[in-house]
Amino acid sequence: MRAWWPRVDRTTLRADAIAGLSGALIVLPQGIAYAAIAGLPPEYGLYCAIGPAIVAALFGSSWHLVSGPTAAISIVVFSALSPLAAPGSPEYVTLALTLGLLVGAIQLTLGLVRLGRLTDLISHSVVVGFTTGAACLIVASQLKHFFGLTMPATSGFFPTVFQAIVALPTANPAVTTVGIVTLVTCVLSRRWLRRLPHMVIAMIAGGFVAALWPALIPVVAEQLPAIAENAAIPLVGALPAAVPPLSLPSFDLSIWNRLGGSAIAIAVLGLTEAVAIARAVALRSGQVIAGNQEFIGQGLSNLAGSFLSGYPSSGSFTRSGVNYEAGAKTPLAAVFASLILMAFLFFIAPVVAYLPIAAMAGVLFVVARGLVDGREIRGLVGAVLTPGAPRIERDEAAVFLVTFFATLLIALEFAVFTGIALSLVLRVLRSPQGA
Numbered sequence: 001m002r003a004w005w006p007r008v009d010r011t012t013l014r015a016d017a018i019a020g021l022s023g024a025l026i027v028l029p030q031g032i033a034y035a036a037i038a039g040l041p042p043e044y045g046l047y048c049a050i051g052p053a054i055v056a057a058l059f060g061s062s063w064h065l066v067s068g069p070t071a072a073i074s075i076v077v078f079s080a081l082s083p084l085a086a087p088g089s090p091e092y093v094t095l096a097l098t099l100g101l102l103v104g105a106i107q108l109t110l111g112l113v114r115l116g117r118l119t120d121l122i123s124h125s126v127v128v129g130f131t132t133g134a135a136c137l138i139v140a141s142q143l144k145h146f147f148g149l150t151m152p153a154t155s156g157f158f159p160t161v162f163q164a165i166v167a168l169p170t171a172n173p174a175v176t177t178v179g180i181v182t183l184v185t186c187v188l189s190r191r192w193l194r195r196l197p198h199m200v201i202a203m204i205a206g207g208f209v210a211a212l213w214p215a216l217i218p219v220v221a222e223q224l225p226a227i228a229e230n231a232a233i234p235l236v237g238a239l240p241a242a243v244p245p246l247s248l249p250s251f252d253l254s255i256w257n258r259l260g261g262s263a264i265a266i267a268v269l270g271l272t273e274a275v276a277i278a279r280a281v282a283l284r285s286g287q288v289i290a291g292n293q294e295f296i297g298q299g300l301s302n303l304a305g306s307f308l309s310g311y312p313s314s315g316s317f318t319r320s321g322v323n324y325e326a327g328a329k330t331p332l333a334a335v336f337a338s339l340i341l342m343a344f345l346f347f348i349a350p351v352v353a354y355l356p357i358a359a360m361a362g363v364l365f366v367v368a369r370g371l372v373d374g375r376e377i378r379g380l381v382g383a384v385l386t387p388g389a390p391r392i393e394r395d396e397a398a399v400f401l402v403t404f405f406a407t408l409l410i411a412l413e414f415a416v417f418t419g420i421a422l423s424l425v426l427r428v429l430r431s432p433q434g435a
Contacts, residue, residue: 003061004063004330004331005330007329007330008330008332011329012329012330012332013332015327015328015329015333016328016329016330016332016333016335016336017333017336018326018327019322019323019326019327019328019333019336019337020328020332020333020334020335020336020337020338020339020340021336021337021340022322022323022326022337023066023319023322023323023326023333023334023336023337023340024336024337024338024340024341024344025197025200026197026199026318026319026322027046027049027066027068027069027316027319027337027341028046028197028200028341028344028348029197029199029200029202029203029363030045030049030069030199030316030318030319030367031045031046031048031049031068031069031341032045032046032236032352032355032360033045033199033360033363033364033367034048034069034070034071034074034367035048035069035074036357036360036364037071037074037075037078037138037141037364038069038074038075038077038078038096038311039077039078039081039082039087039088039092040077040087040088040092040093040096040311041088041093042236042237042239042352043239043240043309043345043349044093044096044309044310044311045069046239046244046341046345047244047308047309047310048068048069048305048309048310048311048313049068049069049313049337049338049341050243050244050308050310050338050339050341050342051244051304051305051308051309051310051338052067052068052301052302052304052305052308052310052313053066053067053068053301053313053334053335053337053338054334054335054338055297055300055301055304055305056274056297056298056300056301056313056315056334057297057331057332057333057334057335058297058331058335059293059296059297059300059301060274060278060293060294060296060297060298060301060331061278061289061290061293061294061297062278062281062282062287062289062294062320062331063285063287063328063329063330063331064278064281064282064285064287064320064323064324064328064331064333065274065277065278065281065294065315065320065331065334066315066316066319066320066323066333066334066337067274067297067298067301067313067314067315067316067334068313068316068319069311069313069316070273070313070314070315070316071131071134071135071138071367071368071370071371072130072131072134072269072273072314072371073266073269073270073273073312073313073314074311075134075137075138075141075412076134076262076265076266076269076312076412076413076416077096077099077266077311077312078141079137079262079411079412079413080099080259080262080266080411080412080413081095081096081099081262082155083155084258093247094249094250095250095255095259096311096312097247097248097249097250097306097307097309097310097311098249098250098255098256098259098306099259099262099263099266099311099312100249100302100303100305100306100310100311100312100313101249101302101303101306102256102259102260102263102267103263103266103267103270103302103312104298104299104300104301104302104303104304104305104306105299105303106263106264106267106299107267107270107271107295107296107298107299107302108295108296108299108300108303109299110267110271110295110299111292111293111294111295111296111297111298111299112296114292115292115295116275116290116291116292116293116294116295117291118268118271119271119272119275119276119291121423121424121427122268122272122420122423123396123399123419123420123423123427124276124396125380125396125397125399125400125403125419125423126272126399126400126403126416126419126420126423127269127272127273127276128373128376128377128380128400128403129399129400129401129402129403129404129406129407129419130269130403130404130407130412130415130416130419131371131372131373132371132372132373132377132400132404132407133157133403133404133405133406133407133408133415134368134371134407134412135368135369135371135372136157136368136407136408137157137407137408137412138364138365138367138368138371139364139365139368140157140160140161140164141160142360142361142364142365143160143161143164143361144164144167145175145179145234145357145358145360145361146175146176146179146183146358146361146362146365147164147168147171147172147175147176147179148170148171148172148174148175148176148233148234148358149164149167149168149170149171149172150167150170151163151164151166151167151170156408156409157408157409158408158409172232172233174210174213174232174233175233175234175356175358176358177209177213178206178209178210178213178233178356178358178359178362179206179358179359179361179362180362181205181206181209181362182202182203182205182206182209182356182358182359182361182362182363183202183362183363183365183366185201185202185205185206186198186199186201186202186362186363186366187366189201189202190366198366199363199366202359202362202363202366203355203359203360203363205359206355206356206358206359206362207354207355207356207359209356210233210235210354210356210358210359211354213233233356233358234356234357234358235353235354235355235356235357236352236353236355236356236357236360237352237353238349238350238352238353239345239348239349239352239353240349241345241346241349241350242345242346243342243345244308244309244310244342245309246307246308246309247306247307247308247309248307249306249307261413261414262413264413265412265413265414265416265417266312266413268416268420269314269416270298270302270312270313270314270315271294271295271298271314273314273315273317274294274298274314274315275289275291275294275295275315277315277316277317277320278294278315278320280317281320281321281324284324285324298314298315301313318370319337323337377400380393380396380397380400380401381397381400381401383396383397384397384398384401391430392430395426395430398422398426399419399422399423399426402418402419402422403415403416403418403419403422406418406419
């Protein structure tokens with residue numbers, strides 16, 4: 001704080017407030033969507049974007065990094081906790097809080113012992129492979145909601161996709177229509193209305209179709225009787241219009257032991273995400289990032305979140321980029337965004353009750369697509385197909401492919417460790433000592 005506080009004046013406060021408004025509009029639909037990925041009630045995605053985001057902004061080193069819920073972390077949280085408790089249940093929420101506590105403790109410890117350069121050892125290909133695999137998992141997990149399918153609970157990418165294909169004849173036309181309208185609206189508004197929050201527009205479009213559907217049924221029932229028979233459209237339900245409540249994670253050591261592996265994986269993944277994003281934005285702003293301070297900021301953020309109804313969080317590339325482009329001057333922009341979001345919560349809570357779950361699925365398909373870095377993947381895969389490509393390029397391609405398929409085939413925390421381990425082994429073998 002000492003580095004940027006002297007920069008604060010009336011001009012920067014105004015710029016930060018404007019940037020904060022933009023950030024709040026973006027994280028509003030994202031928070032709800034990411035909570036769905038994590039298997040938590042929708043309000044927890046918004047809570048995660050308030051208290052933890054403020055702490056990360058005030059105690060990190062970046063002027064523009066915005067922390068909170070992210071898609072990649074959310075999918076790991078679901079993978080780690082869904083075998084232990086029913087998603088959305090009070091027990092599940094307690095486990096998510098506890099996981100955040102452990103993640104924060106690990107990150108803070110790494111920062112205090114000055115291991116901020118740890119992320120330099122982790123290949124970028126690990127992150128690309130994991131986020132690409134996570135995108136596939138998100139799409140698979142939302143097929144049921146997008147099409148309104150009746151299918152048994154499954155885990156894993158391939159079993160889920162197989163069950164969805166088998167259950168496709170049970171698709172609900174009303175639900176599918178809402179999902180398609182939301183998806184198309186999200187894609188088109190993102191392309192043609194770049195200054196407006198495309199996720200909000202898409203959710204409104206999906207909700208509008210769901211609200212009108214009962215009036216449309218009599219018109220088409222004679223031609224398409226199946227639509228009348230399957231007209232129920234599941235809704236998200238109302239959010240509590242309240243500030244993030246205080247919460248208490250579990251201090252049961254047996255639970256800590258069961259969550260330990262997942263906590264380490266999320267801690268490392270979260271730090272890698274946050275530092276990489278902070279450095280990417282810093283290249284444009286001219287700021288120098290202190291890796292150890294970012295570790296400390298992320299650690300304190302997750303520790304605070306476990307007592308402020310937040311689940312594990314990290315830096316967000318989308319929100320950080322928008323924060324910079326909107327003219328943010330200091331970390332107070334992230335603070336303003338969180339406070340404005342908290343004010344929004346009182347106004348939008350009753351409206352969310354009418355949000356179709358299929359609309360959420362449509363938005364999440366777009367979120368998943370945003371996780372896939374097509375240009376990076378083409379470069380990595382091209383190294384495999386190009387004869388005589390440099391060894392380092394072939395190694396990075398191998399790390400990407402192994403991490404990607406590990407994400408689809410095994411527990412996500414082990415997929416992260418697999419990619420990191422392979423990356424470190426190949427780095428050692430390329431060194432003069434390993435050659």
